[in-house]
Amino acid sequence: MTNTASPSTGKVTGIIANLAIIKVDGPVAQNEVCYIQHKDTPLMAEVIKIRAGHAYAQVFESTRGLKVGTPVAFQSHLLEATLGPGILSRNYDGLMHDLGTMDGIFLKRGDYTAALDKERLWQFTPLAEPGAQVQTGDWLGEVRENAVPHRIMVPFKLEGSYTLKSIVAAGEYKVEDTVAVLTSEAGREIKVTMSQEWPVKQAVRAYVEKPRPSKLLETGVRTIDTLNPIVEGGTGFIPGPFGSGKTVLQQAISRQADADVVIVAACGERANEVVELFKEFPELEDPWHPGRKLMERTVIIANTSNMPVAAREASVYTAMTIAEYYRSMGLKVLLLADSTSRWAQALREMSNRMEELPGPDAFPMDLSAIISNFYSRAGIVNLRNGHSGSITFIGTVSPAGGNLKEPVTESTRKAARCFYALSQQRADSKRYPAIDPIDSYSKYLEYPELQQYLAEAIAPDWVDKVGRLKNILLRGKEAADQINILGDDGVTVDYHLTFWKSEVVDAVILQQDAFDEIDSRTPLARQKYMADTVLDICELQFQFDSFEGVNPFFKRVINQMKQMNYSEFESEQFRSFEAGLKEILAERKTD
Amino acid sequence: METQAFQRVYTKIEQLTKATCTLRAQDVGNEELALVHGRLAQVVKIMGDEVTLQVFSGTEGIPTNAEVVFYGKPPVLNVSDDLAGRFFDAFGRPIDGGPEVQGEEREIGGPSVNPVRREQPSEIITTGIAGIDLNNTLVTGQKIPFFADPDQPYNQVMAMVALRAEADKIILGGMGLTNDDYLFYKQVFENAGAMHRIVSFVNTTENPPVERLLVPDMALTAAEYFAIDKNEKVLVLLTDMTLYADALSIVSNRMDQIPSKDSMPGSLYSDLAKLYEKAVQFEAGGSITIIAVTTLSSGDITHAVPDNTGYITEGQLFLRRDTEIGKVIVDPFRSLSRLKQLVIGKKTRTDHPQVMNAAIRLYADAANARTKLENGFDLTDYDERTLEFAKAYSNNLLAIDVNIDTTEMLNTAWNLFAKNFSKAEVGIKQEFVDQYWVNA
Numbered sequence A: 001m002t003n004t005a006s007p008s009t010g011k012v013t014g015i016i017a018n019l020a021i022i023k024v025d026g027p028v029a030q031n032e033v034c035y036i037q038h039k040d041t042p043l044m045a046e047v048i049k050i051r052a053g054h055a056y057a058q059v060f061e062s063t064r065g066l067k068v069g070t071p072v073a074f075q076s077h078l079l080e081a082t083l084g085p086g087i088l089s090r091n092y093d094g095l096m097h098d099l100g101t102m103d104g105i106f107l108k109r110g111d112y113t114a115a116l117d118k119e120r121l122w123q124f125t126p127l128a129e130p131g132a133q134v135q136t137g138d139w140l141g142e143v144r145e146n147a148v149p150h151r152i153m154v155p156f157k158l159e160g161s162y163t164l165k166s167i168v169a170a171g172e173y174k175v176e177d178t179v180a181v182l183t184s185e186a187g188r189e190i191k192v193t194m195s196q197e198w199p200v201k202q203a204v205r206a207y208v209e210k211p212r213p214s215k216l217l218e219t220g221v222r223t224i225d226t227l228n229p230i231v232e233g234g235t236g237f238i239p240g241p242f243g244s245g246k247t248v249l250q251q252a253i254s255r256q257a258d259a260d261v262v263i264v265a266a267c268g269e270r271a272n273e274v275v276e277l278f279k280e281f282p283e284l285e286d287p288w289h290p291g292r293k294l295m296e297r298t299v300i301i302a303n304t305s306n307m308p309v310a311a312r313e314a315s316v317y318t319a320m321t322i323a324e325y326y327r328s329m330g331l332k333v334l335l336l337a338d339s340t341s342r343w344a345q346a347l348r349e350m351s352n353r354m355e356e357l358p359g360p361d362a363f364p365m366d367l368s369a370i371i372s373n374f375y376s377r378a379g380i381v382n383l384r385n386g387h388s389g390s391i392t393f394i395g396t397v398s399p400a401g402g403n404l405k406e407p408v409t410e411s412t413r414k415a416a417r418c419f420y421a422l423s424q425q426r427a428d429s430k431r432y433p434a435i436d437p438i439d440s441y442s443k444y445l446e447y448p449e450l451q452q453y454l455a456e457a458i459a460p461d462w463v464d465k466v467g468r469l470k471n472i473l474l475r476g477k478e479a480a481d482q483i484n485i486l487g488d489d490g491v492t493v494d495y496h497l498t499f500w501k502s503e504v505v506d507a508v509i510l511q512q513d514a515f516d517e518i519d520s521r522t523p524l525a526r527q528k529y530m531a532d533t534v535l536d537i538c539e540l541q542f543q544f545d546s547f548e549g550v551n552p553f554f555k556r557v558i559n560q561m562k563q564m565n566y567s568e569f570e571s572e573q574f575r576s577f578e579a580g581l582k583e584i585l586a587e588r589k590t591d
Numbered sequence B: 001m002e003t004q005a006f007q008r009v010y011t012k013i014e015q016l017t018k019a020t021c022t023l024r025a026q027d028v029g030n031e032e033l034a035l036v037h038g039r040l041a042q043v044v045k046i047m048g049d050e051v052t053l054q055v056f057s058g059t060e061g062i063p064t065n066a067e068v069v070f071y072g073k074p075p076v077l078n079v080s081d082d083l084a085g086r087f088f089d090a091f092g093r094p095i096d097g098g099p100e101v102q103g104e105e106r107e108i109g110g111p112s113v114n115p116v117r118r119e120q121p122s123e124i125i126t127t128g129i130a131g132i133d134l135n136n137t138l139v140t141g142q143k144i145p146f147f148a149d150p151d152q153p154y155n156q157v158m159a160m161v162a163l164r165a166e167a168d169k170i171i172l173g174g175m176g177l178t179n180d181d182y183l184f185y186k187q188v189f190e191n192a193g194a195m196h197r198i199v200s201f202v203n204t205t206e207n208p209p210v211e212r213l214l215v216p217d218m219a220l221t222a223a224e225y226f227a228i229d230k231n232e233k234v235l236v237l238l239t240d241m242t243l244y245a246d247a248l249s250i251v252s253n254r255m256d257q258i259p260s261k262d263s264m265p266g267s268l269y270s271d272l273a274k275l276y277e278k279a280v281q282f283e284a285g286g287s288i289t290i291i292a293v294t295t296l297s298s299g300d301i302t303h304a305v306p307d308n309t310g311y312i313t314e315g316q317l318f319l320r321r322d323t324e325i326g327k328v329i330v331d332p333f334r335s336l337s338r339l340k341q342l343v344i345g346k347k348t349r350t351d352h353p354q355v356m357n358a359a360i361r362l363y364a365d366a367a368n369a370r371t372k373l374e375n376g377f378d379l380t381d382y383d384e385r386t387l388e389f390a391k392a393y394s395n396n397l398l399a400i401d402v403n404i405d406t407t408e409m410l411n412t413a414w415n416l417f418a419k420n421f422s423k424a425e426v427g428i429k430q431e432f433v434d435q436y437w438v439n440a
């Protein structure tokens, strides 16, 4: 946007809830940020519509007490995130103000804390030589942020090509110190510090290309990794009625996934759930980097449901921008948003307030476009320097009334490639995680790139095995339907066997206790082992005279295998349950 | 709130709708309170010098030359220890014949607690009711509603829970309470000798419905005073939140907003969340726990009010009449306490989580058996045993008249397991089976 010499000012002329109407005395841009000076408190707001010399701004705060005539100062920039070392481990609000440095118990209006610690010294190591030709996103230097190599880059806002004129020697610097000077083709000099700003609603494009994803992203959740895997740079969504386990599942993924940086956007959900992360992550061990705490690789963006609604929309964009920043450093980023429905609802509230023509269920007409645009910012990218980085994005969706035929779910289905549908029925019968194995899918499983990767990383016939597991589940469901219609003795024993074999897959692979230290995270090798064990059992022929013996027999099989799931992999205990399993199987096995 | 000298008085209303009036006025703040023709009203919209006010009791009979007096401040409550033992209306005015409360004036509906200043809830609230303590354990700082049909005894259960919960203060926010229910609460609290721990804000069916909108904020402002200033454990009872939501929809319809599902305003989620999220555990020990009631219409939980509530609260408790045993039980299927895992097996015996899950799983098997029976199929031996188990489980544990401690609940469950099932059928982690299995 244009940088006018002195930004415009204005005066409030109308207030409806958190929408302020402002008479502007100069140029103003769509989505420009402004501050409404309410007594001695600045209230941050974003312009969302301009009509007849008036700017309509959504205020990121309560407008209680606000009066017409209040002066407004426009900022000549859009809603931006401040990017630099020191983001990791921090807890931000939706606008990237540091929650940790705010005063008092309550969130005070206008208490806008800085995103980065400006006093802290960072050990900087240059990565580029003077004279080098550089472009946006190129790495100039590096600092260690916790254990993550944090690259200092040519600012994203710079377009075109530059010559690196000078770069500081290795040493300690603050984020706002100049560490490099660039010269543009026109001969203009630009000072580069370790921090930069980027407008959150625009995608960072500092990369060469976005290839198709091909590598599995291990989450340790069996029903995902084994049956419907997500990939590095992939997208997925988890719709489910309230209480079906969206948050528990996402939090398990945030703890266990194989990522360098994890960004959790708590978007319009419960404060207590965020507190859980605040309290637990500094204590919990990062499973991928022994000796380090989870918090060291995590950033939390909290706009809980009681925080200002307008900032809810901003929060997901802030989170995505931070993800893009770390991706540009060649890192593997996992972004989780719970719940994207709250963000859509925030859009709906604003659009209704502005009396726009509503689309289905009173959501804005362009909801679908907004959602796909957001999902499209995820992905794996190849950087100019040959490195690659990725953002894997998984969002939850909270469908009204638990009905998947509603605008947010339907729009998201078009945008995301993995669909993890949580079923009320499974949740009710405590079959957690409640991902419906038959309705859910991962489109990536059809990618030849991923198939090849799985064949090399797990086993040559792995994809085939996954198909067999799914088939067993499907046939088990059909058998169950038949048994329900015709009665236990109205079908042959084979139906019962088919059903119970699917129950073995369900109990041993699908069901997983997120609160058990061992069961909650299953590494790939162990997933393979259990999948093989289950498939072997499903291949067996069993001898039963009547259906009555089938249920108790398989209950014992399942119980034995659950005990295996609860034991340390390949431990003595594990082996002894396995031996017990073999004995039980031998009772009924025929060749 | 008396008229004071500096207050501005206007006498020319330009527009009147059922719920609002509009006039020209200067220097008015958003959400400011005013008195219109002697009725309380609040600023909901300002356009230039045109100010729109929502009149809580409706505009019937208000003339265009009515007197409009602006207070220059949003709704407030005077807080002090003198609140204890008192009954107030939705505006915080005494209805018990007592004097006005002296104390610090606080705006109601104030800001949210910074999430990083919250403490993780970890203190168990015991009620003696196994349907709650065993299956849906409550924790201080939690927010949870009863989802109940209008004819279920939710007010009785809630009063019982409140009195057993060992709270320092119980704050009742009654919205659209019938006079009988209001008197019921008053009597139960009096009989229990608990009056000094109770503060009540009541809007009965005799009061204008829109006034209800202030009740939860009044109750929660009082709660914050005791929880923060006094570090007390505060329990807030909100009944009935469906009637609160109805008032929201009345207002938004009268203001011509586009309704979303079930003619509720599009902001219903945020409106409800703002209240429920006041539930909090503080580091200094004070806490606010919210137990609410959301009445359902013919059991429909997909209706916008229970649906949005479910997405906000930390679980929900369903009451159901079990015809088999003829008692009201806490339904183990749809009921859920999200925060239970913070305490079960930690503040209670370590086998608690597994016992709880196993019992519910077996109870689910019984439900399947019952379906089979209804469809005219033969039952297996296992089916028969699950039915046997379910009946005893319902009677000895789920019924709301059970009053035992958690360890006894667990022992009762182990007894029922051993009586009806084999170890493998129960499917609990071996170490617990070794320790607690009841050998006949």
Ligand SMILES: Nc1ncnc2c1ncn2[C@@H]1O[C@H](COP(=O)(O)OP(=O)(O)OP(=O)(O)O)[C@@H](O)[C@H]1O
Residues within 6 Å of the ligand: A240, A241, A242, A243, A244, A245, A246, A247, A248, A249, A269, A398, A432, A433, A434, A512, A513, A514, A515, B310, B311, B312, B336, B337, B338, B339, B341
């Ligand atoms: N994998 C699991 N293992 C054990 N319990 C689980 C699991 N997943 C969910 N639960 C249980 O279900 C409850 C609800 O889960 P969760 O909070 O994740 O639901 P949700 O879908 O996020 O609901 P909402 O939409 O209301 O936020 C949890 O508190 C827990 O008791």
Ligand SMILES: [Mg+2]
Residues within 6 Å of the ligand: A246, A247, A248, A269, A338
């Ligand atoms: Mg959730």
